[in-house]
Amino acid sequence: MHGKTAPPSAQLSAPEPAARKGSSHEPTGYRRVFAVAEFRFVFAAHALSLLGVVVSELALTVLVYGLTGSPLLSSLVLALGFLPHLVGGALLSGVADQYPPRGVLVVCDLLCAACAGAMALPGTPIAVLLVLRCLIAVTAPVFTGTRTATLADILGDGDLFVLGRSLLRIVSQGALLIGFGLGGVLLTVVSPRGALVVTVCTFASSALLLRFGTRRRPAWTGKGALVRNSLSGTRQVLEDRRTRAVLLLTWGPPLFVVAPEALAAAFADEIGVGAAGVGLLMCAMPVGTIAGELIAGALFSPAARARITLPLAASGLLPLLAVPVLPGLGWVLLALALTGIAGAYTLGLDQWFVRAVPEELRGRAMTAQTAGLMTTQGGGMALAGAAAEFWPVSVVVCAAGASGTVCCVLLALHVLRTGERPDR
Structure with missing residues (x-):
């Protein structure tokens, strides 16, 4: 096992243009992150x-429904975006540490482009379409974990890393708002298979940006049995009391917070706001x-963000408790x-996690974190859907808020007991 040739602090890209400390032109906030050239790519x-x-x-989803007329098979397209994360995260996380990270990222993008290209071919059977969707989902935790570990190299493991990862999450949330709208417009112009060709281009473009916009870095560890190293690394991460506590608090809230999104269509019908309300609720x-x-x-400041971490994690689901008694859509939207x-x-949590994980485990730890996050979200959606078969949606959302608050308070106390001072 060997480490990097230089510590993360020695591999930071210099901000462009360099600013003297204390200068009024020195980048602040998120601008500091965009000042790092590699991060922009x-x-x-x-x-x-x-x-x-x-x-x-x-x-x-549109293609499968058009070919089969089956709501179940078309819904599997979204479900398969969550389920394979556990497999990819558990069995393939070692890829993130055993191979040069830039190569891993580029290969993942090219594999996704190839899968999308095969989906776009006329006559591809339904079963093959779903298998290809699974392959894209299996690569997701490996790609995300490797990229997150690489961010710690590019930005260091301090506040820049936290802000950089925050920006990537903001893009992810923005994609949910914008991507489906753009995709819907695109499907009015081209066929579903034509839209998949556009997907091939986006993945290929991402691969090119990563290949030529980021530096080659050596692997964190030597090569070995991939599955054994993956499982061993995940076990080491979970055995450490500190990292386990932070991971559990990372995974806990999403298990409950997805309930309103998963039940948006039924919720809109229950409160009588129609199809437009579904979009607003989501x-x-x-x-x-x-x-x-x-x-x-x-x-x-970093210290202020640390101080609000546990209070926000513990209380964030409380607005959902009011959902059954709120008088209209506007108040429900405010609660959400x-x-x-x-x-x-x-x-x-990002700052605490990257500090707690040893460098040689960073790729596997970040991959496990991503896999667990996606798996808990998928499980939360399934549980919410099952509960809504027996109780009104508003009651299910309220119950998710109540049970989630109890769970998150306990997890926050557990993190606090691991010794992290709230101002760090």
Whole structure:
């Protein structure tokens, strides 16, 4: 096992243009992150690949439904975006540490482009379409974990890393708001298979940006048995009390917070707001999340973000308790937006997690974090849907808020007991 040739602090890209400390022209807030040239390429590549995923999901859903007329098979397209993350995260996380990270990122993008290209071919059977969708989903945690570990090299493991990761999450939330709308417009102009060709171009463009816009760095560890190293690394991450506590608090809130999104269509029908209301219900929480991240990232110091982490994580689901008694759609949207704003707790958790994980485990740890996050979201959606078969949607959302608050308070106390001072 060997480390990098230089520590992360020695590999930071210099801001452009360099500013003297204390200069009035020195970048502040998120501008400091964009001053790092490599991050600008990573950011652009992330936006393109994410756009590709959103468009491919929409196009494939329409294509499968058009070919089969089956709501179940078309819904599997979205479900398969969550389920394979656990497999990819558990069995393939070692890729992030055993191979040069730039190569891993480029290969993942090219593999996704190849899968989308095969989907676009006329006559591709339904079963093959779903398998190809699974392959894209399996690569997602490896890609995300490797990219996150690389961010710690590009930006260091301090506040720049936190802000950089925050920006990538903001792009992810923005893609949910914009991507499906753009995809819908695109499908009025081209066929679903034509939209998949556009997806091929976005993945290929992302690969090019990463290949020529970022520096080659050596692998964190030597090569070995991939599956054994992946499982061993995940076990080491979970065995450490500190990292386990932070991971659990990272995964806890999303298990419950997805309930309103998963039940948006049924919720809109229950409160009588029609199809337009579905879109508003699905947009409210992402809008709040973006606002919360921007406020915390741009206006709060690292110490202030650390101080609000546990209170926000513990109380963020409380607005959902009011949903059954709120008088109209506007108040429901406000409650969802407030829950989204509380998502700013993730900035503090990011800092604690990257500090707690040893460098040689960083890729596997970040991959496991992503895989667990997506798996809990998928499980939360399934649980919410099952509960809504027996109880009104508003009651299910309220119950998710209540049970989630109890769970998150306990997890926050557990993190606090691991010794992190709230001002760090």
